[in-house]
Amino acid sequence: MDLFLQQIFNGVMLGSTYAIVALGLTLVYGILQIPNFAHGHMYMLGAYVCFFLITVVAIPYWPAVAVTAAFMAGGGVVLEWLAYRPLRHESPINSLIAALGALIVLENGVIALWGPQGHRIGNPFPAVFDVLGITMSGQRLLVIVIGVALMLLLQLFIKKTTLGSTIEAVAQNQEGAMLVGINVNLVSSLTFAISTGLAAVAACLVAPIFMISPSMGAMLGMKAFIICILGGLGSVPGAIFGGLILGLIEALGGGYISSAYKDVFAFGALVLILAIKPTGLFGKEVQGRW
Amino acid sequence: MLKLKNVTTMIGEHQVILDVSLEIAEGDFVALLGGNGAGKSTLFRTIAGVLSPSRGKVEFKGEAIHKYPAHKIVGKGLCLCPEGRLLFPQLPVYKNLMLGAYRRKDKRDIKDSLEQVYALFPILKERRKQMAGTFSGGEQQMLAIGRAIMSKPQMLLLDEPSMGLAPLIVEGIADAISTLNKTGITVFLSEQNAQIALMITRHGYVLENGSLVLEGLSADLLQNEKVKKAYLGT
Numbered sequence: 001m002d003l004f005l006q007q008i009f010n011g012v013m014l015g016s017t018y019a020i021v022a023l024g025l026t027l028v029y030g031i032l033q034i035p036n037f038a039h040g041h042m043y044m045l046g047a048y049v050c051f052f053l054i055t056v057v058a059i060p061y062w063p064a065v066a067v068t069a070a071f072m073a074g075g076g077v078v079l080e081w082l083a084y085r086p087l088r089h090e091s092p093i094n095s096l097i098a099a100l101g102a103l104i105v106l107e108n109g110v111i112a113l114w115g116p117q118g119h120r121i122g123n124p125f126p127a128v129f130d131v132l133g134i135t136m137s138g139q140r141l142l143v144i145v146i147g148v149a150l151m152l153l154l155q156l157f158i159k160k161t162t163l164g165s166t167i168e169a170v171a172q173n174q175e176g177a178m179l180v181g182i183n184v185n186l187v188s189s190l191t192f193a194i195s196t197g198l199a200a201v202a203a204c205l206v207a208p209i210f211m212i213s214p215s216m217g218a219m220l221g222m223k224a225f226i227i228c229i230l231g232g233l234g235s236v237p238g239a240i241f242g243g244l245i246l247g248l249i250e251a252l253g254g255g256y257i258s259s260a261y262k263d264v265f266a267f268g269a270l271v272l273i274l275a276i277k278p279t280g281l282f283g284k285e286v287q288g289r290w
Numbered sequence: 291m292l293k294l295k296n297v298t299t300m301i302g303e304h305q306v307i308l309d310v311s312l313e314i315a316e317g318d319f320v321a322l323l324g325g326n327g328a329g330k331s332t333l334f335r336t337i338a339g340v341l342s343p344s345r346g347k348v349e350f351k352g353e354a355i356h357k358y359p360a361h362k363i364v365g366k367g368l369c370l371c372p373e374g375r376l377l378f379p380q381l382p383v384y385k386n387l388m389l390g391a392y393r394r395k396d397k398r399d400i401k402d403s404l405e406q407v408y409a410l411f412p413i414l415k416e417r418r419k420q421m422a423g424t425f426s427g428g429e430q431q432m433l434a435i436g437r438a439i440m441s442k443p444q445m446l447l448l449d450e451p452s453m454g455l456a457p458l459i460v461e462g463i464a465d466a467i468s469t470l471n472k473t474g475i476t477v478f479l480s481e482q483n484a485q486i487a488l489m490i491t492r493h494g495y496v497l498e499n500g501s502l503v504l505e506g507l508s509a510d511l512l513q514n515e516k517v518k519k520a521y522l523g524t
Binding site: 165166169173175176181 | 338372380437
C-alpha cells in the first residue's frame with residue numbers, strides 16, 4: 001500500500017509537469033495546426049537558462065524562475081516570428097520542417113554552450129515530509145502545487161477574459177477571428193509566449209529533481225505530443241488529464257514492473273488508447289489539413 | 291460611403307476580380323448578383339481586407355483602406371458577414387456575439403447592441419449558452435449576422451446569407467436584413483438568389499467572370515431580359 005501511494009504521488013508530480021508542457025503544445029496547435037515539435041527543446045532551453053541564472057549570475061531560485069519564464073516567453077515569440085510566421089500560408093509540411101530545424105539549432109546551441117554532459121541545479125527545498133508513509137520532498141510538493149495553480153490560472157484566463165477567448169477564437173476559425181477584428185498575429189505571439197513560458201516554469205521546477213541535459217527536450221517533447229494525442233489534439237482538459245494519466249502510468253509501471261521500461265509503458269499506452277479511441281480521450285472528429 | 295476604383299484581385303495566378311469600380315452611398319441597400327464562381331466572395335473579401343487587391347483602390351468614408359489588415363477595417367465600421375459564416379463552433383452563442391464586439395470599448399454601448407441582436411433574433415437569446423456548432427444552418431446564419439451587428443458597423447457586407455437555407459428561413463433573414471438597413475446601416479448583399487435580393491434592395495450590380503456587367507435600380511434589373519434569363523430562370 002505504501003509503495004502504491006508513493007508511486008501515485010510521484011506519478012501526479014510527473015504528470016503535472018507533463019500536463020503543463022502538453023498544455024503549451026495544445027494551445028500552439030490551435031494556432032499552427034501542426035504540433036510544434038520544437039516545444040520540448042524550448043523546455044530544455046528553459047532549464048539551461050535557469051541553470052545559468054543560478055550558477056553564473058548567482059541569483060536565488062525564485063527570481064531565477066521568474067526571469068527564466070519571462071525570457072523564454074520572449075523566446076517563444078521569437079521562435080514563432082522567425083520559424084513559423086513566414087510559413088503560415090504555406091503547406092503545413094513546411095512548418096513541420098521548420099520545427100525540426102529549430103529543435104536541431106536549439107539542441108546543438110545548448111551543447112555548444114554548456115557541453116553534452118548533464119548538470120544539476122541545487123535543491124532549493126531539501127526538506128522531506130513523511131505523510132501516511134509517503135515520502136514527499138519539498139520540491140516535489142512544490143511541482144504539484146504550482147503545476148495545479150498554473151493550470152487553473154490558464155483555464156481562468158482562457159475562459160473568463162476577452163483576451164483569453166481570442167486564443168480559442170483563432171484556434172477555431174482564423175478568418176472568422178480576423179473578421180471580428182482580432183489581430184491574429186498578436187494572438188499567435190501571445191499564445192507562443194504563454195506556451196513557452198509555461199514550459200520554462202515546468203523545466204525550472206523539475207530541474208532540481210532530475211539532471212538537466214541537452215537531450216532532455218527531445219524525450220519530453222515526444223511525451224507532450226503523446227499526451228496531446230491521448231487527450232485529443234487541441235483540447236485543454238485533454239492535455240491536463242492526458243498528462244496526469246501518462247505520469248501515473250510511468251510511475252506505477254516503473255515502481256511495480258521496471259523503471260527501465262517506463263518509456264515503454266508510456267508509448268504502449270498511446271498505442272492502446274489510439275487503438276480503442278482514435279480521436280483521443282477528449283478529441284472530436286475534425287477534418288484536418290493533412 | 292464605399293468606393294472601389296479599378297480593383298483587381300489575384301488568387302494565385304488567377305485574376306478573380308478584374309477592374310471593378312463601384313460606388314455605394316450612405317444608407318443604400320445594394321445587391322451583388324452573380325453565379326457560382328463569378329467572384330462575389332473574392333470581391334467582398336477584398337473590400338474587408340482578407341485579400342489585398344493587386345491593383346486599384348478601396349475607399350471607405352473617404353479613407354483608402356485597401357492596405358489595411360482585416361482586423362483594422364472592422365474597427366473602421368465596415369464589417370463582412372462571410373460566406374460559410376465562419377463562426378467559433380465550440381464557443382457558446384453569447385461568446386460568439388461578444389467577440390463580435392472585440393474592437394469596441396464602451397460596455398454599455400455593447401450591451402445595447404446585444405439587446406438589438408436579441409430583439410432581431412430572439413432565438414439567439416434563448417440559446418445563448420448553446421455551442422454555436424450545434425446550431426442548424428438558419429440559426430448559424432442568424433448568429434453570423436448578429437456577430438457582425440455586434441461590431442456596430444456603419445456598413446455591412448453580407449455574403450450569400452441565404453445559402454443552403456429553406457425558403458421560409460430565407461424570408462425571415464431577408465426581413466431582418468431590411469430592418470437593419472432601415473436602422474441606418476448601409477448594406478451590400480451578395481446573392482445567388484437574385485429574386486429575393488432584387489426584391490428587397492434598391493440598387494443592384496451583376497458580376498460575371500470577375501467584372502461588373504450590369505448595374506441599375508433593382509426594380510429595373512428585375513425586368514431586365516438578361517437578368518431574367520440568367521438569374522431569375524424566367
